[in-house]
Amino acid sequence: MEDQLLSLASYDPPLEEIYKSLLKSQHGGSSPRSVHEEIIVEERELPLIDLNKLRLGDKERQECKREIAKASEEWGFFQVLNHGISKNLLDQMKEEQVKVFRKPFVEKVNDKNILACSYRWGAPSATCLTQVSWSEAFHVPLSHIYDSGGLSSLSSTMEQYATSMSELAQYLAEILAENIGQDSTYIKKMCVPNTCYLRMNRYPSCPWLQEVTGLMPHTDSDFLTILHQDQIGGLQLVKDGKWVAVKPCEEALIINIGDLFQAWSNNLYKSVEHRVVINKWNERFSTAYFLCPANDIIIESCITPSVYRSFTFKDYMQQVQDDVKVFGYKIGLSRFLNII
């Protein structure tokens, strides 16, 4: 195993060192297979919605809007086809993403340009194996991207990508707001492009572990997320109390509801727990766009009696951070339940 552990590339974060030392301290160096149960997870296709119908007649448009609302209520996740984002731009983004992740680890940590302070990797302070996420990411505020002036191919691609994703996110948010009888531009006013985030994820392969978590189970702390993934697979989500694996669909983007939409819709739309398991032989890439409001925006349910008390986005994120520090995981919306 020693030799295999040294097989990760120099651009990889030191995941194997951390994993190895935690393994030794917790299991006296026993086989890693013994620390992860092998669980068979059913593969399901997410609801697949063709956004082309929004451009057709009134009947098709209304039907498509209903499908979006229904999937947000029942799954909290769905896929969209004909979303208006060109394959060329998606491919270009992937290419740029591969290039930045191929940089040496120290360069990624110390980037002084558009990616400054945005690098994360899966285990810098893990104290037990279950806290290790076998992945690395750049979590970039869109304000950085727009301030960088598109000078490099990375920044101009990220800018185009973010702009296209913003439009799609706003459009879907409008449909979901309208469905609950709210002003369709409300979320647009709260979430200007500058307050949103782009996250580039990479999950290295790992042939010597049976089941490693690429990204710990979590819900997203935003209004909604648009995910572009490659064809490797690994995303899983909770449906009817069970983990299900999402079958990748090449032309589709994945949309998921975040905590803020769940709170604002008073639990109508569901922010569903999801995670990523890694592939034994292939690294995996994904890019997530997070539709977020400004820090001081108050999130208050538009339906009464409200399940949650009102809070600012800043309070919410602070609570998430505090909980992660104290408990090692995010507690999320249940922290803000209205106690009647």
Ligand SMILES: O=C(O)CCC(=O)C(=O)O
């Ligand atoms: O890579 C994925 O499939 C999911 C990523 C994700 O959940 C996130 O970045 O919040």
Ligand SMILES: [Fe+2]
């Ligand atoms: Fe997520």
